[in-house]
Amino acid sequence: MFVDRTDELATLDRAYRSGRAELFVLYGRRRVGKTELLQVFCADKPYLFFVATLASDAEQLATFSQAIWRFTHAEAPAGFTFPSWEAALAALADLPGRPVVVLDEFTYLISGNKAIPSILQKVWDGVLRRTQVMLILCGSYIGMMEREVLAYQAALYGRRTGSMLLEPLRLRSAAAFFPGYSPMERIAAWAVLGGMPYYLQAFTDGLGVLENVRSQILDTRGLLYNEPLLLVSEELREPRNYFSVLHCIAHGHTRVGAIAQHAGVGVPSTVGAYLDVLQRMRLVERQVPATERQPDKSKKGIYRICDPFLRFWFRYVHPHRGSLEIGLGDAVLQQRVVPTFAQYVSYAFEDAAREHVADLAAQGRLPFLPERIGSWWDRHTEIDVVAVSDADGAVLVGECKWWDSPVGMNVLEELRRKAMLLPLEGRWTHVWYALWSKAGYTPEVQALAGEEGVLLMRVEDLLDEGGRSR
Numbered sequence: 001m002f003v004d005r006t007d008e009l010a011t012l013d014r015a016y017r018s019g020r021a022e023l024f025v026l027y028g029r030r031r032v033g034k035t036e037l038l039q040v041f042c043a044d045k046p047y048l049f050f051v052a053t054l055a056s057d058a059e060q061l062a063t064f065s066q067a068i069w070r071f072t073h074a075e076a077p078a079g080f081t082f083p084s085w086e087a088a089l090a091a092l093a094d095l096p097g098r099p100v101v102v103l104d105e106f107t108y109l110i111s112g113n114k115a116i117p118s119i120l121q122k123v124w125d126g127v128l129r130r131t132q133v134m135l136i137l138c139g140s141y142i143g144m145m146e147r148e149v150l151a152y153q154a155a156l157y158g159r160r161t162g163s164m165l166l167e168p169l170r171l172r173s174a175a176a177f178f179p180g181y182s183p184m185e186r187i188a189a190w191a192v193l194g195g196m197p198y199y200l201q202a203f204t205d206g207l208g209v210l211e212n213v214r215s216q217i218l219d220t221r222g223l224l225y226n227e228p229l230l231l232v233s234e235e236l237r238e239p240r241n242y243f244s245v246l247h248c249i250a251h252g253h254t255r256v257g258a259i260a261q262h263a264g265v266g267v268p269s270t271v272g273a274y275l276d277v278l279q280r281m282r283l284v285e286r287q288v289p290a291t292e293r294q295p296d297k298s299k300k301g302i303y304r305i306c307d308p309f310l311r312f313w314f315r316y317v318h319p320h321r322g323s324l325e326i327g328l329g330d331a332v333l334q335q336r337v338v339p340t341f342a343q344y345v346s347y348a349f350e351d352a353a354r355e356h357v358a359d360l361a362a363q364g365r366l367p368f369l370p371e372r373i374g375s376w377w378d379r380h381t382e383i384d385v386v387a388v389s390d391a392d393g394a395v396l397v398g399e400c401k402w403w404d405s406p407v408g409m410n411v412l413e414e415l416r417r418k419a420m421l422l423p424l425e426g427r428w429t430h431v432w433y434a435l436w437s438k439a440g441y442t443p444e445v446q447a448l449a450g451e452e453g454v455l456l457m458r459v460e461d462l463l464d465e466g467g468r469s470r
Contacts (some may be wrong), residue, residue, distance in 0.1 A: 004169060009041055016041075019132070021132065023162075024136070027163075029140065029231075029282055031165070031196045031231075046096075048102070051105055052105040054112075060113075065080060072095070095133065100136065102138060106137045117149065124156075167195075169200075184438060191344065192312050193207065194309045212343070220324060225317070242277070245259055245271065246310065255303070259271050282306065283307060284308040287301065287375070316332070316336060350400045369392060371389050373386070381421055384400045395425065395428040397433060407437040409442065411435065432453070438458075
């Protein structure tokens with residue numbers, strides 16, 4: 001199923017309607033839905049859709065040549081091929097109308113022929129930029145796309161007319177894959193799968209969340225059992241070391257020194273290089289307290305796996321692969337997953353709350369415009385949600401409770417106590433409070449919230465279809 005992507009389709013449509021030659025770059029992680037997005041975009045337009053493979057350069061050229069020929073002919077002559085990539089790309093100028101030409105898995109072309117970007121640059125400057133072609137370069141290897149296509153040193157630098165990093169679906173869109181689930185089950189499914197459409201399609205709301213986990217993740221024949229192995233092994237030369245780093249982060253070692261100590265892959269500088277690569281792949285992110293005015297310079301940074309499915313896999317699958325390989329999936333589910341699953345979902349609930357704050361701000365439903373949204377911590381205390389505006393002198397602090405019982409006054413009072421520990425230093429004159437609860441609130445909390453303007457949020461609010469679309 002194809003869900004949402006309204007903004008992304010609108011961006012592509014604006015480029016198509018520009019009336020000029022377009023060189024558009026679309027990139028993003030494997031399984032994020034790039035090909036599906038482009039297929040939907042191309043459906044009502046004249047298009048040539050070429051998907052590169054790991055075949056030889058000569059085979060790729062022959063396949064591409066025949067695709068160009070078939071654009072205006074019923075079939076291509078057997079064995080037909082242009083004499084060179086330059087000739088094949090230049091032939092795009094002769095396609096009639098306003099054609100969309102998609103070069104999907106563009107990084108495979110580069111792997112087979114390092115000169116492809118330079119050849120395309122020459123043809124674009126000499127011919128294509130004066131045509132009506134909309135050329136889309138699409139790739140899954142984020143680092144290579146940024147290095148070989150978007151970077152200042154790249155041959156194609158300055159030629160692109162638009163670009164888009166396709167992000168995973170947000171919670172509200174991901175929840176649409178499971179109309180038969182309750183709101184709590186939708187949050188739990190998102191906590192396991194995140195917003196990758198391929199992962200979301202692996203589950204069915206005809207089964208419970210943990211039943212899906214058992215059949216699709218904890219079973220060696222499941223669709224997602226080996227997915228992280230494929231993801232990391234395809235893109236990285238030393239997958240074993242990267243797996244060690246990801247395993248450490250998933251099990252609570254979040255600072256460079258601790259990762260180096262427990263991963264056994266070298267000194268902190270070596271680990272730093274691994275973390276840089278994982279960040280470029282959008283698998284790991286560096287977080288600092290939201291109160292830090294210069295996050296890039298802060299020494300309080302910690303690392304976390306930013307993809308929910310990878311977090312789940314490295315917590316529950318990777319450490320127990322031996323048991324799973326000998327058929328003990330049921331035991332792993334009952335003895336390893338079930339006892340801590342609610343706690344695991346609670347962390348995703350915090351992520352959802354921070355995403356929700358951004359939605360509220362976009363809808364004008366916050367009393368100020370935040371500049372940074374995240375969390376806050378010191379050695380002794382943590383606040384789940386913190387949104388900061390230095391310009392407005394305001395801060396919102398929030399607590400999330402994935403409890404089966406309503407949130408009472410003690411939670412709000414504790415949040416107020418923790419807010420007093422923030423490094424205010426006269427920077428913020430207004431402090432706002434918010435709570436997110438799985439099971440609602442006691443009457444006392446509801447009454448006080450009405451008097452003092454405390455935001456009270458339920459699970460249903462996070463899934464509200466009336467929110468900002470993407």
